[in-house]
Amino acid sequence: MVVPVLTQHYAMLKRNLLYTGVTRGKRLVVLVGQKKAVAIAVRNASGRRRWSKLDEWLAGAKAGSERGMVPDAQPVRGCAAATGVGR
DSSP states (O other), X not given: OEEEEXXXXXXXXXXXXXXXXXXXXXXXXXXXEOHHHHHHHHHOOOOOOOOOOXXXXXXXXXXXXXXXXSTTOOOOOSXXXXXXXXX
């Protein structure tokens, strides 16, 4: 996987995006760009809150399964904590 890291794309220089790019590579990850851009991305831990309806959908699915509306539905444990939703 090749991950471009350039200061021209300043809005994309976020730690979570760099982490995602680096951890998705199966065999090899190559960062192409500027050391300064990598340093900016690593320091930039500020992320915006993700607005998602995942908690609401999971609660609805659980309620539906309890009423017998969704056969064989299993509760999903730890999703909100794992994804950061609801924080």
